[in-house]
Amino acid sequence: MSIRFTIEKKLDGALGRAGTLETSHGVIHTPSFVVVGTKASVKALTPEQVREAGTQVVLANTYHLYLQPGDEIIRDAGGLGDFMKWSGPTMTDSGGFQVFSLGAAYGKDISKVVSITDPNFLIPERSSSGEDPLAKIGNDGVSFKSHLDGSLHYITPEKSIEIQHNLGADIIFAFDECTSPQEDDRYQREALDRTHAWAKRSLEHHQKLKADNQKQIALFGIVQGGRSEELRKKSAQILRDMTVDGPVPLEAGNGTLPSLRTGFDGFGIGGSFAKEDMSTAVKWVNEVLPEDKPRHLLGIGEPEDLFMGVENGVDLFDCVGPTRIARNGTLFTKKGKINLLNAQFVNDFTSIDEGCECYSCINYTRAYLSHLFRAKEMEAGTLATIHNIYFINKLVADMRASILDGTFFEFKEKFLKEYNVKN
RNA sequence: GCGUCGGUACUCAAGUGGUCAACGAGGGCAGACUGUAAAUCUGCUGACUUCGGUCUUCGGAAGUUCGAAUCUUCCCCGGCGCA
Helix, strand or coil, X not given: XXXXXXXXXXXXXXXXXXXXXXXXXXXXEECEEEEECCCCCCCCCCHHHHHHCCCCEEEEEHHHHHHCCCHHHHHHXXXXXXXXXXXXXXXXXXXXXXXHHHHHCCCCCCCCEECCCCHHHHCCCCCCCCCCCCEEECCCCEEXXXXXXXXXXXXXXXXXXXXXXXXXXXXXXXXCCCCCCCCCHHHHHHHHHHHHHHHHHHHHHHHHHHHHHCCCCEEEEEECCCCCHXXXXXXXXXXXXXXXXXXXXXXXXXXXXXXXXXXXXXXXXCCCEEHHHHHHHHHHHHHHCCCCCCEEECCCCCHHHHHHHHHCCCCEEEECHHHHHHHCCEECCCCCCEECCCHHHCCCCCCCCCCCCCHHHHHCCHHHHHHHHHCCCHHHHHHHHHHHHXXXXXXXXXXXXXXXXXXXXXXXXXXXXXXXCCC
């Protein structure tokens, strides 16, 4: 068994739960936020700083590392964790998101989460003319034009799994197609069928490689289905029930052993969401997915969304938001986000977030960070990133603690009330 | 003193008769960012505005012209050269 998931306590009257996820590189206490280190680096931080900010697990990206430095380099370095000197658990995304971000979303003003009130939401995805996308989908796989040097690469589910095995994270994802919520029903169905076919091929190839190299790697299948309840539930069901022949026993048996059927070790919930229906989509899916396996809501990480996910049975979240907005000057506080580049912080000698015990808050003032951002000093990104991931890690850890002591809903109400009050 | 080059918005800096409230860069003021093409991107940056425009600007003053940041004259300021 490559991972072991144990539920410690469930939420009354909701799908949420607190648990532990054991990997060969340590235990993840869930629910947990997964810090993104796309290119085998959490931007602006050393692994020690990532750890000190309360991080349990880091996620890197297949597509980026395949292009640079190449997955074989990382395999030869001893795997992702050894290469980047992160001793804790690791995950890799499959490249499925790049099918979206470099494909349908390329050169357009749409992102992972859009509001249905956004004018862009009304533009039919495939009919709007934009730049020539870097990712083009075929039924067998996706052709990518490298954003680094323009070279062409063809990624199939097998290729993604092979790269991910070379990267050697504890948890990897099936190759999927992340669709935009604007896609019409016909396209959603077509894409979903493709994602399921790719999931099957990912699982088959994963089992084959696992049998060959004996690595302790867990594979998560990814649920898609856009905004449709029917498709979301169908996707969760199909992936839940999907199995392939298990690893071949090392010693040749006497032929009477029943063949082991294995499925996914956990599940990702994917897709670009309409803000307004993200919670219903998560609920639909988690009502169908098996309770005893971990669920990862891909790419979501705003405080409000984390509460929603945890309440509805999500165990893992990853998101570039906290690290990205930090580098751009926006910091989380208990009273909402603040942009340190705003004039009001130039002479604000209070700490970033009162009461926060992160390295940045203990040692520095808003005025100092404001200066660093204005002066374009690199340390600005470092101190801001430390604070933001500490803030999110702490928030999710507090949610976990509140599930364990039965105060989740009170905690949620109190936090969101304060968080939504403008500074 | 003579000659010469220059003086443009917060700064630097284009423009050398109408398409100029004036290119561009920086700075400033905001906004965005959700499985990272992102230490990135977008908007605004003379005043007023019922968003149609209106008014005041390119060292100062006076001219030429239908029209001047742009041409002329004088003045002020700065650089350089010669006395």
